[in-house]
Amino acid sequence: AQTVTQSQPEMSVQEAETVTLSCTYDTSESDYYLFWYKQPPSRQMILVIRQEAYKQQNATENRFSVNFQKAAKSFSLKISDSQLGDAAMYFCAFKSQGAQKLVFGQGTRLTINP
Amino acid sequence: NAGVTQTPKFQVLKTGQSMTLQCAQDMNHEYMSWYRQDPGMGLRLIHYSVGAGITDQGEVPNGYNVSRSTTEDFPLRLLSAAPSQTSVYFCASSYLPGGSPPLHFGNGTRLTVT
Numbered sequence: 001a002q003t004v005t006q007s008q009p010e011m012s013v014q015e016a017e018t019v020t021l022s023c024t025y026d027t028s029e030s031d032y033y034l035f036w037y038k039q040p041p042s043r044q045m046i047l048v049i050r051q052e053a054y055k056q057q058n059a060t061e062n063r064f065s066v067n068f069q070k071a072a073k074s075f076s077l078k079i080s081d082s083q084l085g086d087a088a089m090y091f092c093a094f095k096s097q098g099a100q101k102l103v104f105g106q107g108t109r110l111t112i113n114p
Numbered sequence: 115n116a117g118v119t120q121t122p123k124f125q126v127l128k129t130g131q132s133m134t135l136q137c138a139q140d141m142n143h144e145y146m147s148w149y150r151q152d153p154g155m156g157l158r159l160i161h162y163s164v165g166a167g168i169t170d171q172g173e174v175p176n177g178y179n180v181s182r183s184t185t186e187d188f189p190l191r192l193l194s195a196a197p198s199q200t201s202v203y204f205c206a207s208s209y210l211p212g213g214s215p216p217l218h219f220g221n222g223t224r225l226t227v228t
Contacts, residue, residue: 043224102217
């Protein structure tokens with residue numbers, strides 16, 4: 001069974017600085033997808049970024065980028081120029097090709113200090 | 115376009131009571147699912163459906179029933195609530211994975227069982 005581990009329960013960063021959230025996963029499969037979801041205090045789950053395992057190029061969405069290391073099974077999220085609105089719980093998630101479920105990590109609570 | 119709508123937003127039940135959490139989507143998505151979110155455990159899949167009349171169990175199905183009579187609706191039933199079912203429940207939908215389309219989440223239902 002696949003597992004996803006987020007080893008940082010909480011992180012904090014100064015506004016305008018850069019922060020990296022860690023995620024590792026365990027799988028024996030070669031075709032899969034990885035995601036980062038943001039959950040602000042409103043409780044809404046928002047997709048931040050998505051990575052296909054067969055793509056070597058790291059995904060980027062504006063200030064959000066990932067460092068995908070397939071051999072190391074690592075999928076970290078970098079947030080550049082942190083803004084107060086980035087404060088949220090962040091979840092890393094894994095999905096096998098053809099599977100019907102996402103496997104989520106435990107989450108990292110990110111605080112932005114003004 | 116409302117997306118995924120969950121009702122109610124909050125609910126308090128006594129042990130042994132039954133209730134149904136409602137979920138509706140207006141995007142004509144084939145795939146619908148229910149997750150529960152517990153502190154320190156991320157989100158875990160309860161049940162899912164790949165179309166009207168088709169449902170299957172996820173990771174934590176015990177104590178929950180589902181049915182899918184229409185494409186739009188996917189209710190989750192608690193037949194006899196237990197304190198262990200205190201959680202935040204999310205409904206999510208997407209087109210069927212042929213690749214991995216993004217999940218659209220509802221805003222969640224916070225359920226407390228006393």
